[in-house]
Amino acid sequence: MDPSSAQQGCARFRVPTCALSRECRQRGGNGPGGGRPWCLPLADRVLLVAVYYRTNLTMRQLAPLFGVSPATVCRVIQRLRPLLAIEPATRPDDxxxxxxxxxxxxxxxxxxxxxxxxxxxxxxxxxxxxxxxxxxxxxxxxxxxxxxxxxxxxxxxxxxxxxxxxxxxxxxxxxxxxxxxxxxxxxxxxxxxxxxxxxxxxxxxxxxxxxxxxxxxxxxxxxxxxxxxxxxxxxxxxxxxxxxxxxxxx
Structure with missing residues (x-):
């Protein structure tokens, strides 16, 4: 299964990957630059983490879905998981x-x-x-x-x-x-x-x-x-x- 098929699967589960990609980019999801580039674009990396949370598949099971190694899957999850977290709650004015x-x-x-x-x-x-x-x-x-x-x-x-x-x-x-x-x-x-x-x-x-x-x-x-x-x-x-x-x- 390629990332496009995984994208269609996540659409059934109502995972808003486009909005998540924008927020991850704003929070520095592409990194400071200057290092080795990621083998997947940011949208596919966000989709990978969303599929991981939705299915709880192992790294070895996710790797062939996106055409990367299990080590890359692990690095993507470690990098993006804090960026996908909900904003810290604050006491509302009202x-x-x-x-x-x-x-x-x-x-x-x-x-x-x-x-x-x-x-x-x-x-x-x-x-x-x-x-x-x-x-x-x-x-x-x-x-x-x-x-x-x-x-x-x-x-x-x-x-x-x-x-x-x-x-x-x-x-x-x-x-x-x-x-x-x-x-x-x-x-x-x-x-x-x-x-x-x-x-x-x-x-x-x-x-x-x-x-x-x-x-x-x-x-x-x-x-x-x-x-x-x-x-x-x-x-x-x-x-x-x-x-x-x-x-x-x-």
């Missing part, structure tokens, strides 16, 4: 009018420094993701923490809490005492009041959007079993969000 949703998801990994044997019976990392409730776009993906980390601790330790100051952020019952909007809980000897039951139902309806975002992001198979070490997982999460957001907004 924070009081925003509604964001946060939740954590477990992603199987092989990096023993990042993951831990967790409740899904796999070696996984806990990644906190924030989405906009109105547009359903991913705002930010936090640094991964071991999969045994509770969501409340992961929220405090992985960094996104500072971005959400002043923003209304619903979350599930695992985020008690974090300052987020959580559902009402039953207490010993007291049932939920009728208004609290209705509030919990509305809370579940709104918070379900982040679960839909996880399902959409995990169409990219890199998030079903990440083999990358070091910064590979956070770059993968942020790149998947960067590739999926324009397709959702279209």
């Amino acid at each position: 924070a009081m009018d925003r509604l964001w949703i946060v939740d954590g998801t477990l992603i199987p990994v092989r990096d023993r420094k990042t993951g831990a044997s967790s409740r899904n019976y796999r070696f996984s990392a806990n990644v906190q993701v924030i989405i906009d409730a109105d547009t359903k776009l991913v705002i930010a993906g936090a640094r991964p923490v071991p999969g045994t980390t509770a969501d409340a601790k992961a929220w405090r330790d992985s960094g996104p809490a500072a971005v959400c100051e002043g923003v209304t952020v619903p979350a599930d019952g695992a985020y008690i005492n974090t300052g987020l909007v959580v559902p009402h809980h039953r207490r010993p000897g007291r049932d939920l009041l009728p208004g609290e039951e209705e509030g919990n139902a509305e809370h579940r309806r709104v918070r379900a959007r982040v679960e839909h975002a996880f399902a959409r992001m995990k169409h990219y198979k890199i998030l079903r079993g990440c083999r990358r070490l070091g910064n590979g997982l956070p770059h993968a999460v942020q790149a998947v969000a960067h590739m999926d957001n324009p397709a959702l907004a279209a």
Whole structure:
């Protein structure tokens, strides 16, 4: 299969490679120059990384698709993966009018420094993701923490809490005492009041959007079993969000 066939395959999966190529070029994707030139143009290199994230193929499997060596595939991924990451989230000016949703998801990994044997019976990392409730776009993906980390601790330790100051952020019952909007809980000897039951139902309806975002992001198979070490997982999460957001907004 040549790059043009791979391009057609990615078109079915709504990967916006043209827009990604422009952004990579603006971020210095062609490099400072003066060294050995790449054997693939920038558009094909961006497509290679997009196919890698979408299919989670190995370097040896990707190499013949693009007519290059496995070592070149590795270098392309190492070079472009930080450039494809979503822009770091900042606190919005109209924070009081925003509604964001946060939740954590477990992603199987092989990096023993990042993951831990967790409740899904796999070696996984806990990644906190924030989405906009109105547009359903991913705002930010936090640094991964071991999969045994509770969501409340992961929220405090992985960094996104500072971005959400002043923003209304619903979350599930695992985020008690974090300052987020959580559902009402039953207490010993007291049932939920009728208004609290209705509030919990509305809370579940709104918070379900982040679960839909996880399902959409995990169409990219890199998030079903990440083999990358070091910064590979956070770059993968942020790149998947960067590739999926324009397709959702279209």
